[in-house]
Amino acid sequence: MKNAKSSKTPSLSSFAIEISPFPPMALLSTASPTRSIVVPALLLLSAASGALLLFCLLPSLSPSTPSSCSCSCPATSTTTTTVTTTTTSPSAKSIPTSTSQEDVLWLKKLLAQNLLVDVPLSQAEWHELRKGINPRTRAQQLQDLLNFHGIAHYEGLEAENHTALPCPGELLVEEHHSNYGEPWAGGRDVFEFLASATNLSPSDMVMEIGCGTLRVGIHFIQYLDPNHFHCLERDKLSLMAALRYELPAHGLLYKRPLIIKGEDMDFTNFGEGVSYDLIYASAVFLHIPDKLVWVGLERLASRLKPGKGRIFVSHNIKFCRRLGGEECKRRLTNLGLEYVGVQTHDSVLFNHYETWFEFRRLKV
Numbered sequence: 056m057k058n059a060k061s062s063k064t065p066s067l068s069s070f071a072i073e074i075s076p077f078p079p080m081a082l083l084s085t086a087s088p089t090r091s092i093v094v095p096a097l098l099l100l101s102a103a104s105g106a107l108l109l110f111c112l113l114p115s116l117s118p119s120t121p122s123s124c125s126c127s128c129p130a131t132s133t134t135t136t137t138v139t140t141t142t143t144s145p146s147a148k149s150i151p152t153s154t155s156q157e158d159v160l161w162l163k164k165l166l167a168q169n170l171l172v173d174v175p176l177s178q179a180e181w182h183e184l185r186k187g188i189n190p191r192t193r194a195q196q197l198q199d200l201l202n203f204h205g206i207a208h209y210e211g212l213e214a215e216n217h218t219a220l221p222c223p224g225e226l227l228v229e230e231h232h233s234n235y236g237e238p239w240a241g242g243r244d245v246f247e248f249l250a251s252a253t254n255l256s257p258s259d260m261v262m263e264i265g266c267g268t269l270r271v272g273i274h275f276i277q278y279l280d281p282n283h284f285h286c287l288e289r290d291k292l293s294l295m296a297a298l299r300y301e302l303p304a305h306g307l308l309y310k311r312p313l314i315i316k317g318e319d320m321d322f323t324n325f326g327e328g329v330s331y332d333l334i335y336a337s338a339v340f341l342h343i344p345d346k347l348v349w350v351g352l353e354r355l356a357s358r359l360k361p362g363k364g365r366i367f368v369s370h371n372i373k374f375c376r377r378l379g380g381e382e383c384k385r386r387l388t389n390l391g392l393e394y395v396g397v398q399t400h401d402s403v404l405f406n407h408y409e410t411w412f413e414f415r416r417l418k419v
């Protein structure tokens with residue numbers, strides 16, 4: 056090929072010199088018609104062939120060719136890396152589990168921007184803010200719902216054909232949000248504390264003992280991957296509110312939480328071989344006999360993941376203190392558990408703090 060390159064190059068130059076003296080009109084006015092057509096065509100064809108050959112040979116002779124080739128490999132590698140990075144699973148995404156100081160400052164700035172820093176101090180001032188709004192208590196809302204169903208609604212059999220999941224009016228007006236000794240918003244505080252204390256990730260498994268109407272659990276369900284939240288609840292009304300209102304209203308049916316009605320710390324319906332990163336009971340053990348609490352701990356100890364797994368119990372651990380320190384420690388040791396310590400957390404929205412007691416599997 057080297058010989059071919061050197062032999063062709065001079066001929067390309069000669070074609071250029073030979074063609075350049077002939078203006079286009081001179082070629083057309085030649086005396087012999089046959090020569091005037093055939094000769095220029097051959098010359099042009101030869102010139103075009105030579106130019107094409109030169110175009111193909113020049114890249115291989117150019118000194119910049121090696122550097123251009125060497126650049127193509129990193130470009131391919133970078134593309135591959137980018138594709139790999141963008142195909143991360145939902146569990147690996149960074150989802151905040153607590154309110155940051157930056158979040159607080161942002162909201163305060165927005166409140167100031169909208170002149171909402173000062174809040175009404177009396178019922179009259181609150182009423183003044185309502186202006187054209189017709190304030191209704193939950194009882195009045197429920198009565199309106201029962202009497203009028205809504206501004207626009209279906210009658211007769213059609214009423215059943217257009218509602219996929221009919222919900223009782225008592226749940227629609229959220230009466231169950233007032234069934235707690237503190238504001239409903241406190242459920243978010245519990246979630247933020249437990250998720251941060253355990254360094255929770257969406258792929259972790261969580262069990263709540265007594266999830267009630269999902270005051271706390273709704274936030275875990277939102278955060279966790281589908282099928283990763285389990286709950287044992289005994290109260291029928293609470294279960295009805297959780298399943299018939301809270302899950303559909305928050306668009307969380309696709310998360311498929313396993314919420315089961317049961318008593319006496321019976322966890323058999325949650326399946327064999329399931330282990331949890333977090334097991335918690337929020338203000339539940341206060342209302343359960345000590346003996347039953349120990350039964351629950353015995354059945355859950357083997358389901359707690361070694362190392363990371365934690366059990367958190369709120370408010371107090373009277374079931375343990377009534378036995379005395381040494382006896383409590385002995386019982387925990389027999390279950391393969393140990394007491395870690397006590398922690399407290401503050402509320403974001405109201406003047407309140409909560410106390411939590413932490414347990415884990417014994418280190419082998």
